[in-house]
Amino acid sequence: MKRRDPVAGQAARLTLGVWLFTAVMFVMPGLVATGRLPSFAIGHIALDIALGIALSALLYRVAARLQESRQAIRVGGVFAGVCAAAFVFSLFDSLIGGEVLRLFMAGHRIPEDVVNMTVSNFISFSWLFGLLGTIYVILQTHQAVRERDRQLAEARSLAQTAQLTALRLQLNPHFLFNTLNAISSLIVTGRNKDGEKMLSRLCDFLRTALMADGSGSVSIGEELDMLQTYLEIESIRFGDRLTVEFACPDDLLDLPIPNFILQPLVENAVKHAVAPTSRPVIIRVAARQEQGDLLLSVADNGGARPPNSGPSNRLGTGVGLANTRRRLEVLYGARARLETMVHDDGFLAILRLPADVRPKLELVA
Numbered sequence: 058m059k060r061r062d063p064v065a066g067q068a069a070r071l072t073l074g075v076w077l078f079t080a081v082m083f084v085m086p087g088l089v090a091t092g093r094l095p096s097f098a099i100g101h102i103a104l105d106i107a108l109g110i111a112l113s114a115l116l117y118r119v120a121a122r123l124q125e126s127r128q129a130i131r132v133g134g135v136f137a138g139v140c141a142a143a144f145v146f147s148l149f150d151s152l153i154g155g156e157v158l159r160l161f162m163a164g165h166r167i168p169e170d171v172v173n174m175t176v177s178n179f180i181s182f183s184w185l186f187g188l189l190g191t192i193y194v195i196l197q198t199h200q201a202v203r204e205r206d207r208q209l210a211e212a213r214s215l216a217q218t219a220q221l222t223a224l225r226l227q228l229n230p231h232f233l234f235n236t237l238n239a240i241s242s243l244i245v246t247g248r249n250k251d252g253e254k255m256l257s258r259l260c261d262f263l264r265t266a267l268m269a270d271g272s273g274s275v276s277i278g279e280e281l282d283m284l285q286t287y288l289e290i291e292s293i294r295f296g297d298r299l300t301v302e303f304a305c306p307d308d309l310l311d312l313p314i315p316n317f318i319l320q321p322l323v324e325n326a327v328k329h330a331v332a333p334t335s336r337p338v339i340i341r342v343a344a345r346q347e348q349g350d351l352l353l354s355v356a357d358n359g360g361a362r363p364p365n366s367g368p369s370n371r372l373g374t375g376v377g378l379a380n381t382r383r384r385l386e387v388l389y390g391a392r393a394r395l396e397t398m399v400h401d402d403g404f405l406a407i408l409r410l411p412a413d414v415r416p417k418l419e420l421v422a
Contacts (some may be wrong), residue, residue, distance in 0.1 A: 062121065071192055072113045076106050079185060081346040088322045108149055112142040113189050114357025119160060120193040124201065135190045135353075142186045147178030238292045251293050258290040277344055277353075278310035280319055284342060287320060291327050299331050304343040312351060314410060315388055321377030322406045330403055346412060353408040360403055378406070385410075 075175055080102055119138040123131040236259050243252035262283070276282075288301045323340060332339045338359045344353050380396065384394040389411060395408045 063134060064121075065117075068117055068193055068196055070191060072110060072117070074188060075185070075192075076109050076113070079109070080106050097314060101150075104153065105150055109146055109185075112146055112186070116142050116190055116194045120190060120197060124197050128320075132196070135194055139183065139186045139190045140391060141274065141277060143179050143183040144175070146182055146186070147175045150178050151175045152308045174223055236290055243293075254365070255293045258293070262286045262290060266323070274313040275316040276311050277305060277314055280316065281305060281310075281315055281342065283317070284319055284323055288327075288340070295327075295331050297383065298335065298337055299327070300337060300339045302339060302341040304341065305344070309344050309346065309351070314351070314353065314385060317406065318381065319353060319355060321381050322408070325377050325406070326355055326357040326359070326404065330357035334359060349412055350411040351408075351410045351412040353410070356405045360401070381408075 111136045116135075116138045118133050120131075123134040126134070220418070236255070240255050240259070243249070243255065285301075285303075292299050292301075319342065323342065326340045329338070338357055341354075341356045343354045343356075378397065382395050385395060385408070392411045394409050396409065398405045398407075
């Protein structure tokens with residue numbers, strides 16, 4: 058299928074406007090000098106204008122054909138096209154009697170032979186085709202710049218989408234590995250019913266993940282429902298050691314957020330607060346608005362990690378938290394951030410998002 062030229066229509070309108078103005082300019086000097094316009098001049102002007110429009114169309118084709126060429130070739134080609142169009146137009150007017158030249162230069166001495174009339178016409182009308190050639194080049198250059206900007210924006214969007222997809226692919230296998238390992242442990246220890254229940258919840262969780270909106274965003278309510286399914290899986294592993302609380306005003310439940318943005322924060326709390334201890338731990342997921350921002354928090358009371366227990370990823374150096382920060386950077390730039398804090402009671406992670414921005418990048422996984 059032949060690609061439509063987006064500039065052709067605009068160039069055609071400008072060309073017709075230039076030649077209409079030129080026709081008026083052909084007539085005005087004769088009217089001013091003699092006070093009248095010979096009737097036979099109308100036909101000559103019409104023929105010249107028709108040829109001028111046809112030559113302008115060819116000149117446009119030349120400029121379009123050379124659009125992707127090197128600058129020197131393009132400038133030289135358009136210049137040659139301008140000269141050729143001006144020469145043909147001048148020669149044609151001279152061959153039909155040079156009436157346009159006579160009207161245009163009324164009151165001046167007009168050469169009688171075809172050669173001199175052609176030269177005079179060429180000098181007079183080179184500027185006209187030069188103007189049209191310049192207009193065509195400017196229009197095509199502007200369109201090319203717009204097209205490159207569009208392609209660059211599309212390429213950046215695709216690159217960001219690929220980054221988000223890669224981050225998601227890093228998170229999902231990590232969670233799947235832990236869950237499948239837990240199911241295996243339950244079966245080995247004879248807790249077959251618990252293993253079957255966990256497997257069923259895992260299927261529900263994966264079904265939710267596969268059916269996630271391709272726009273990359275979900276409502277807060279949908280994200281909390283997904284977290285509930287995920288935590289039901291973990292509660293089978295830890296039993297009464299894990300308690301979950303959700304706190305979100307009803308008027309915030311429909312606000313859009315990036316899908317699975319809270320899951321790695323909750324998984325981090327399970328890994329570092331619930332798994333290492335035998336006492337009950339509460340994980341609290343909350344949402345609130347503050348000065349136009351949406352604050353999503355995941356807190357636990359698992360206690361501070363002892364200073365002699367080795368390096369910890371709880372301050373945000375782990376894969377899950379690092380990926381969450383990267384997702385926020387890709388989606389929102391500097392308008393969103395992840396804040397983490399270790400305190401005596403446990404750990405707090407706060408996502409600060411612009412409440413008036415909807416994530417728009419598509420995820421392909």
